[in-house]
Amino acid sequence: xxxxxxVHHSPSLALESMLAAVTEGASNEHIEGVEVISSAALSxxxxxxxxxxxxxxxxxxxxxxxxxxxKHFFDTIYNPCLDQTAGRPFGVFVHGNSDTNGALLSIExxxxxxxxxxxxxxxxxxxxxxxxxxxxxxxxxxVLAATLMS
Numbered sequence: 001x002x003x004x005x006x007v008h009h010s011p012s013l014a015l016e017s018m019l020a021a022v023t024e025g026a027s028n029e030h031i032e033g034v035e036v037i038s039s040a041a042l043s044x045x046x047x048x049x050x051x052x053x054x055x056x057x058x059x060x061x062x063x064x065x066x067x068x069x070x071k072h073f074f075d076t077i078y079n080p081c082l083d084q085t086a087g088r089p090f091g092v093f094v095h096g097n098s099d100t101n102g103a104l105l106s107i108e109x110x111x112x113x114x115x116x117x118x119x120x121x122x123x124x125x126x127x128x129x130x131x132x133x134x135x136x137x138x139x140x141x142x143v144l145a146a147t148l149m150s
Contacts, residue, residue: 002034002148005048006141008058009041009069014095014129019058021134022093025141026056034145041069046080054089054148055116056141061096061103074110086115091144092122093137100124119147 004026010019019038026036039048041059049055059070092107094100104122111118120143125133 002053004034004036004054004145005052006038006056007041007044009067017129018093018137021137022141025138026145031145033150034148041073046077049077049081054144056091056144058093061094061100064102066103066106088116089119089147090116091120091140095125
């Protein structure tokens with residue numbers, strides 16, 4: 001069975017709702033043979049990443065950057081996963097109050113270094129999370145999970 005790891009830092013209601021939509025999309029009835037594992041960024045280590053076939057990253061945009069929790073995740077897994085996870089499919093969702101560009105750029109730099117493969121455009125949301133954003137998050141989860149189906 002393929003494993004989709006959703007690594008997130010979701011300290012707000014907005015991010016919690018985006019995370020719920022991502023995991024719902026990844027677990028929908030049309031997806032078969034994919035186990036979805038949701039894991040907080042601060043408690044996710046290299047072993048979880050090495051066991052995953054695909055990854056979704058979720059973070060707030062804090063002061064123009066990814067959250068410290070997601071940065072800690074990357075610091076923890078980077079060297080142990082550098083060679084073993086090249087080509088791994090991934091996706092991203094980000095929420096901010098005024099800007100998400102810096103957070104996306106910082107994630108892009110790390111995932112480029114890891115040689116991960118972005119399979120669907122990032123979902124970015126500013127301010128209030130509406131049904132359109134939640135639909136995009138659902139689709140993000142579904143696309144990543146479908147990518148992993150046998």
